[in-house]
Amino acid sequence: MSRSANRSKGSKDPASWLPDNKSFHCTYIQTWITVKEKYSLEIDSK
Numbered sequence: 001m002s003r004s005a006n007r008s009k010g011s012k013d014p015a016s017w018l019p020d021n022k023s024f025h026c027t028y029i030q031t032w033i034t035v036k037e038k039y040s041l042e043i044d045s046k
Helices: 002-007 022-038
Strands: none
Touching: none
16 A cells, blocks of 8 residues: 555545555455454444
C-alpha cells in the first residue's frame, strides 16, 4: 500500500474505505476480519 493510500485509509473500516484495486476488496476485508478476531476487537454490524 502506498503512503498516500495508507493516509487516506487512516483507521477506517471496510464499510468506509476500500483499496482502489477492486480485485483486492475481498482479500482486504477477510484480512481485516481475521485481525479483528485474533485480537478480540469489536466489529460493527454495519
